Amino acid sequence: MHYLFLISGENPELAKAEIELFAGADIKGHSGSSVVAECGKFEKQRLACTKYLCKFLFSCETNELNAKVQSFGWQKHYRDNFYVHVHHTEQAKEKELAEIIWKKLKNPKVEFKNPKTEIDFVFENKKVFCGIRLDKNKEKFEARKAHKRPAFSPISLHPKLARALINMTGVKKGGTILDPFCGTAGILIEAGLMGIRCIGSDIAEEMLDKAKINLNAYGVKGCKLIKADARKIKIKCSAIATDPPYGKASSLHKQSIKKLYSEFLSNAYRILDKKSRLAVIFPNRLSVKSKFKVLRRIDIPIHKSLTRTINVLEKN
Ligand SMILES: C[S@@+](CC[C@H](N)C(=O)[O-])C[C@H]1O[C@@H](n2cnc3c(N)ncnc32)[C@H](O)[C@@H]1O
Known part of the structure; x- marks a missing residue:
């Protein structure tokens, strides 16, 4: 049609x-x-x-x-x-x-x-x-923006963008999506509201506490929250959608951000099945080598001097 x-x-x-x-x-x-x-x-x-x-x-x-x-x-x-x-x-x-x-x-x-x-x-x-x-489209994206949630984080994605990120992985209703840098659950809320089973993990306990509060506030039930390093987590899922930290260096892992991305991609490749997808946001046009096939790179202007790039990747 x-x-x-x-x-x-x-x-x-x-x-x-x-x-x-x-x-x-x-x-x-x-x-x-x-x-x-x-x-x-x-x-x-x-x-x-x-x-x-x-x-x-x-x-x-x-x-x-x-x-x-x-x-x-x-x-x-x-x-x-x-x-x-x-x-x-x-x-x-x-x-x-x-x-x-x-x-x-x-x-x-x-x-x-x-x-x-x-x-x-x-x-x-x-x-x-x-x-x-x-x-x-009747979605009330504005009502779910970061500052409207009970547990706030200034670095959470706009809900519309979070939803598009999930959708581009092709995950179906009833499938399971993982956000291994889940923060305050911006991506997980959208996934849960679309009837997708979700798993969130983060290295920071404090973020997981906030994620739990936000998921409850929007009535998302059954989301598994795990304290884990995204470079090492081993869990079965149909797709990954995530927004990793993008500062120059992260005090949590004391490594360059590019090394973090590269190690995360290697781990994601091990977790996912063939033909499964990962949608991830990196700083502007940053290229990170991996075994994934690149399906799309889409620039998203954040403000005048800041652009970030969505990468939609598929396991061969
Ligand atoms: C940009 S924020 C995620 C924002 C999230 N989408 C939200 O809606 O709040 C990045 C998150 O990655 C977490 N993080 C940093 N290094 C990590 C690592 N090695 N493994 C897992 N989580 C990590 C941080 O604690 C932070 O919560």
Whole structure:
């Protein structure tokens, strides 16, 4: 099936990587915030960087739109009532398009509150993408940001980013994810809320205490928390998603940060099964040698002078 993904604006590369690596999608076209891709079944409500998911109907040049809407077979996509949404254009276009569609339907009815048929038109430069809405992202990421959690840490990832990181490992509901630098559980909370079994480990007892408080606060049950060094932990899991420390040196292990990453990657390679993935964030474009195959490297600007890079790796 062909889908139209309306991605959130902050990082299109990350949104596209999530669509490809999580949904197993083959991207057919992309412009601005619209991505058209072909894929099979996937857990639709898990996507972090997609705002709306639609069944793709068509795309055309802006100046051909009215004629296209006029000739399109709307009846077979129509259920009970409808509502038209337009994106990145003037609001008046909504009414204009709805009127054309209305005239093409046998029993037309417009419904504002809970329409059964929601039609999205996304205007991107000189193109328009059209689809029937299947899902809307209702995740309250802002409510789970680090400063809203009972046990605070300033170095915790934004929940949307944490979720995208997990999704890019391809871990399924019921699978087990490990975060071996779990800190205050930012990644584990997102994994738990998606129905993924989770294991968190950290070298610092204090962090594990905070992780427990935060997991409880968001109702995540059954997460195993272990005091361990990420370079040595031996545990069975389907995937790893993690955000290691990124200071120049860590007082905890008295070694260079690059050596820590390298030893962690060697251990992760031993833990994971073939074809399993690891998603890890390193400082800007830092390259750390390992046996893993690199699937993606995606830059994430943190602020003006700081960029970090997500590495999605797969065991050969
Ligand atoms: C950037 S923080 C993780 C942030 C985490 N994602 C969160 O939401 O809070 C890095 C964590 O790695 C831990 N750490 C440092 N060296 C470690 C090691 N060798 N093994 C395991 N954990 C380690 C630190 O105690 C810290 O909690």
